[in-house]
Amino acid sequence: MAADPRSGGSATGVGASIVRPDAIAKVRGEFEFATDLRAAGMLWGATLRSPHPLARILKVDLTPAKRIPGVRAVLGAWDVPVNKFGAVDKDTPVLADEMVRYVGEPVAIVAAETPALARQAIDAIGVTYEPMRPVTDALEALAAGHIYRHVSLTHGDPDIEGEVQAEGEYLTPRQDHSFLAPDAGLARPDGRGGVEVIGASQWVHADREQIAACLALPEEKVLVVNSGIGGSFGGRVSMTWQVHGALLALHTGRPVKFVYSRRETFLARYHRHPSRIWVRHHANRDGTLVKLEARILLEDGPYSHTAAAGIGNSCSLIQGAYNVPNAAIEGWAVATNNGMCGSMRGFGVVEPIFACESNMDRLARLLGMEGAELRRRNLIKPGDTWTFRQVQDRPAPVSELVDLCQGMPLPAAPLEEESNSVRGALPGGVATPTRRKHVRRGVGLATAVKNTCFSEGCPVNSTALVTLHNGIATVDCAAAEVGQGFVAIAIQIVQSTLGVNDVRVAGCDTAMPPAASTDAQQQTITSGPAIHLAASRLKERFLQFFGREHGLDAATLDIRDDFVVSRQGDRLAPVAEAGMGLVFRATERFDQRMTRPVDDPHAPEPVHVALSFSANRCVVDVDVELGLVRVVQMDVVQDAGRVANPALALGQVTGGSLMGLGFALSESLDYRDGRPVNGDWRDYHLPRMADAPVVNCRFVERPIPGIPFGFNGIGEMPHVQAPAAILSALRAATGRELPAAPATAERVALIERDALPMRLSDSAVDAFNGPGRSRIGKFLRFQRVEE
């Protein structure tokens, strides 16, 4: 299906592009975000952060801050009952105690009557540090054994060799989520010894568990509520201000609000892990792949966060969307002091797909084949076995995606410029030095695979409550709406399943049982079914009631379009009246299938709940001499289980593609000697409207078995495939290797002349075969054992 860009119209239910329920409030600026929260008697919070990448804390003197009139609380590490939290392993201090391990690490917090007083208090705190030499290089960290996780995978015959071999080493950047709304929130005491924390979280229950543990409170004493969220993209997993706010609120007895500046939002948070990946493809002369060798180095921060999950994803999907009969894959997630790292859209998969596709380009050149042709020869099919010993037991329509992609029309050639407005279509934008004669056009094709849902043994589930009263249905579900539009999909599922059109969605908080995290493109595929099951059960109960009231067999009844109907479709009564004022409810839970760690080949479960695929044909225009790039067009075909809302789905593709474009061409958060050098929007370059290519998108719907409606994840995949496709097109245009992202003007113009040293290749790897800790983190927060 071609993606429909418009919202609205009279259609309802799954498959319609209904207008999202919060659209009107948002377009009028009336939608409340965490930054907009206010409460009577509110204090303002502020945070003292480490200026050093690694240092011992010798002394912290809070008294000068406490003396300032209007400052109501000044807290340090010893004020935190249990001073450790973390997304998986609890190794991150709430406030640094003996050591600081990254620039920006929180050391002390204050609450004051005004923001200016809070800042004044922060400046008055005296800390004595003893700086130490930080670890700032991932290879150095690897050699020294600062390893969060080491994964080793073999498949088939790891020693087999192919007639043709192509190898390369590839680099990807530290990327910032740069969601528009800075970190913010409000914490307030609930008057009964507990605390309410209102902010922007991807997973309110994960936050609650950690906040309660740090405060040494039972979870029931902590209510975590989501306000409006201004974008997430995987960036609201780790908490920043939440425990701080809760501590200050309980300490002062008053609400405490935090609002971070953009600089602080950069500094305080984690970023996508930079990577260095070595790949060697072995193939026959006809291009069929024989073996894949890969070494993947992910640079994570000084605390574990989600490091283990990232490298697990990477090692499993480095093979790309291809059938690879033999493999030797090794990966490490290592710790440095270059700031925290963690999940971001396409977590742990953007990088290996980039490396895999880049090396496939290399192999194609070696074989003298077209990139698309080489890919076609190797696309994975149902029945093939992945390198992580999971059989592809579900549809894998990759060759269809490639066909559709290539069948889409190519764009017109760049026009002869006559006026400034047309010149805007050349690389470089307004006032560009580029003219048509300087431009070379390149076309590249990339394919990609992405896992849907948390993998490797992390339980994924959701619970939903659906209520029906007087013809209006309400959904209660703790699924976080971060901008992706899940609230619309929730409505549509109830419309389709229950047959009622007026559906409301209640807010997201921990008063409900857990839902899945808005992460790993897993919300629709997990909370969607939970809502469907609850709506189904609700319909059963309602029809039983109606049947009994009217002497009819409930099995012969249905609800359609707000009416109770007979099997033939005759309308019997409007739902609003048929309920006779009673309240009907159903609560249901949906669990994804269990999964196993990637390097445990004997367990019977799959590694990934589900996988999805995509193909992206990308056209770029390049001023090769100056390295200026314009992405002209992307033709994207994505394998979706079932597209719930086509307009919203297209929004994920255009948004994710542009975020991938940023990764591919301009985004890199750089650290020197452990210090971030461009942590703001002046020097961290985000794509703007003039950078947006034409994006043509089609979805191929292959319902996932066992999932109501057959949903699969959609939101991460566009970011996973875009960088690979753009670089592939750049290589076609320039004839250059371009092994590193972002492909800045300098790199494209080959001004950065140093060839990328092969640090992870055979010869170098002996340096890293030292002892390493191998810890697999499980997301053990919700071990609701129902087995």
Add this chain to the structure above:
Amino acid sequence: MNRHGLLSYDLRINGASHDVVDTHFSATLLEVLRNGIGLVGTKQGCEDGRCGACTVLIDGQAVNSCLELAAETVGREIVTIEGYNRPDGSLTPLQEALVRHAAIQCGFCIPGIVLAAESLLAERPDATEAEIRTEMDGNLCRCTGYSSILAAILEVAEARRGC
């Protein structure tokens, strides 16, 4: 903060007079709007004038309120999203187009985009697609990839031109 750095003045916002009392002379218009007066429709995305989420209209011109001293705006006509909105709750053609093109995801950039786009179309009713792309350079969006926003603005521009 020393008391003698505080000013009081009147601002004309959305056609009405607002008393700004005892506010630091260095306060930006954005701070006064959000924290002083409580008009939170105008958003703060950064502090460098790079994102445009803080866009307001001052005498019809799109300006970053995060870089504008509030005291400078005395005597000017300031319009925020609250003043742009129709009092009866209905949507303007631009707002309606943004909704219809599914250009609204998280929505944080939207108030700034609405005002920036309206002032652009008022200044340049003949704006071509290429011109809209470059003239909307002051507004960042991280969710949509801009295509839906551009399509909405273009549709409104063409409708006004009678295309």
Add this chain to the structure above:
Amino acid sequence: MSVSHPLFLPAISLGEALEAKEANSAAAFIAGGTSLIADRGAREPAGYISLRRISALQEIARRPDGLFVGAGCTIAALLRDPLVASASLLVQAGRATATRQVRSRATIGGNIAVPLADRSLAPCLLALEASVHVHSREGLRLTPLERYLSDRVKAAETPAPEILVGVTIPHTGGYHYYSRVAAGNGGGYATVSVALLFDRERHVVRLGLGGVGPTARRAHEAEAFAEAALNWKGRSAPTSLATRIGEIAAQHCDPSTDMSASSAYRRHAVRVMVQRALEEAWEATR
């Protein structure tokens, strides 16, 4: 109507502004404010003296010695003004400066007064051989822009307070060409920029470069070479000559490495951009 206070003074005359600065030397002159406010960070300012209401700074007029543009004119105002259209370099650069919201406020005076590498109008004004009018206690003086910028690089603050009143751009003919590279295809802040005034009739080449030194600069060596070496009457495109001119310009500049680009890239870009500028100017004026 405006508010007045020792720490925020909206001056209505140059004299009043100077007086206020003499009374509080730590206070900052502020016009557009787009750099000043963005750069102040967490520091509490010592006071602002606003120049926005001084009518002398808003003037744009054709005078016998050239086009006068008041220092307080915003980039948006410049882009709208029919008189400025003749100084096409300013229009080309103005359109590519920062973002639309910033162009509503940023002034031509601000673009010169703070001699930073990425200022967009200064290279154009250099190529146009503009002079700046500066007002101080001693009265009004006229200084070539190039001299003004190099003085400011040496000493960011002058010993006695002074205010930039405007620039005078001599009436010239010639072909105007401006180009710049920046991160991305949006407006933005130029990494490297080239402003060329090419007058085939008078055999004049003026090149202003941005982003290849602490402030905008004239490429004197490249200009002199070009003027001497070009076969002004000839018709064929001087490609190898343009290449050589670009090389000379690149040789004689002082780019640094920063967040946006390395000095190697800047030098490379300026070479290519100057070459292209000359080729295009030559073609256009045949």
